[in-house]
Amino acid sequence: xxxxxxxxxxxxxxxxxxxxxxxxxxxxxxxxxxxxxxxxxxxxxxxxxxxxxxxxxxxxxxxxxxxxxxxxxxxxxxxxxxxxxxxxxxxxxxxxxxxxxxxxxxxxxxxxxx
Amino acid sequence: xxxxxxxxxxxxxxxxxxxxxxxxxxxxxxxxxxxxxxxxxxxxxxxxxxxxxxxxxxxxxxxxxxxxxxxxxxxxxxxxxxxxxxxxxxxxxxxxxxxxxxxxxxxxxxxxxxxx
Numbered sequence: 208x209x210x211x212x213x214x215x216x217x218x219x220x221x222x223x224x225x226x227x228x229x230x231x232x233x234x235x236x237x238x239x240x241x242x243x244x245x246x247x248x249x250x251x252x253x254x255x256x257x258x259x260x261x262x263x264x265x266x267x268x269x270x271x272x273x274x275x276x277x278x279x280x281x282x283x284x285x286x287x288x289x290x291x292x293x294x295x296x297x298x299x300x301x302x303x304x305x306x307x308x309x310x311x312x313x314x315x316x317x318x319x320x321x
Numbered sequence: 322x323x324x325x326x327x328x329x330x331x332x333x334x335x336x337x338x339x340x341x342x343x344x345x346x347x348x349x350x351x352x353x354x355x356x357x358x359x360x361x362x363x364x365x366x367x368x369x370x371x372x373x374x375x376x377x378x379x380x381x382x383x384x385x386x387x388x389x390x391x392x393x394x395x396x397x398x399x400x401x402x403x404x405x406x407x408x409x410x411x412x413x414x415x416x417x418x419x420x421x422x423x424x425x426x427x428x429x430x431x432x433x434x435x436x437x
Contacts, residue, residue: 252425308379
C-alpha cells in the first residue's frame with residue numbers, strides 16, 4: 208500500500224527566508240503532485256512531476272522529484288506572506304490508468320511571519 | 322475557479338440520517354473523484370467514476386455509495402450517519418483517461434458536513 212509522508216507538519220518562517228518541504232513515498236509511483244490549500248478552501252494544483260529529476264518552478268516555489276529516493280521537495284525562496292497555506296503532496300498508485308487513487312500526504316501548514 | 326461545482330456548501334444533519342452530496346465536473350472531464358478530508362484522517366480517497374462506471378475504490382464505508390449519471394454529474398450518498406462522518410467532502414474531476422496521465426485533479430470547493 209502506498210504511503211506518503213510529509214515533513215515538517217508545521218512550519219513558521221520569516222518573510223524573505225528560504226525553506227524546503229519534504230515528501231517521501233513508500234512504493235514506486237509514476238506521478239507526484241503538489242497542491243496548496245487555504246483555510247476552508249479547495250485544493251489548488253501547483254505542480255505535476257512525472258519523471259526522475261523533474262524540476263518545475265512557479266514564482267517563489269520550486270518542486271523536484273527523485274524517483275530513486277522516492278522523494279519530492281517543494282522549495283520556497285524568499286518567502287512572502289501570501290504563501291501562507293497548507294501544502295500537500297500526493298503520489299499516484301502505479302498501474303492505475305489516469306489519476307486514480309492519489310494518496311495524499313498529511314500536509315505542511317506553512318505560516319509566513321512578517 | 323476550478324470549474325468543478327459542488328452542492329450544497331454546508332450540510333448539518335443528525336446521526337442516523339442520510340444525505341446526498343452533488344458534484345458537477347469541469348466541462349469535458351469524464352472522471353469524477355470523491356475525497357474526504359477530516360482532521361484525524363487527512364485527505365482520503367473514496368471512489369472514482371469514469372464515464373458512468375466505477376473505476377477505483379478507496380477507503381469508502383459500506384454506508385456510503387456513489388454514482389455518476391449520463392450527464393456526468395456525480396452524487397455521493399451517505400447513510401446512517403455517525404458523528405465521525407463529519408468532514409469536508411471534496412469532488413474532483415480530470416479529463417478523458419487517455420489524456421489525463423499528466424493532468425492534475427481539479428477540486429471543487431467541497432461540502433462541509435456536520436453530523437450532530
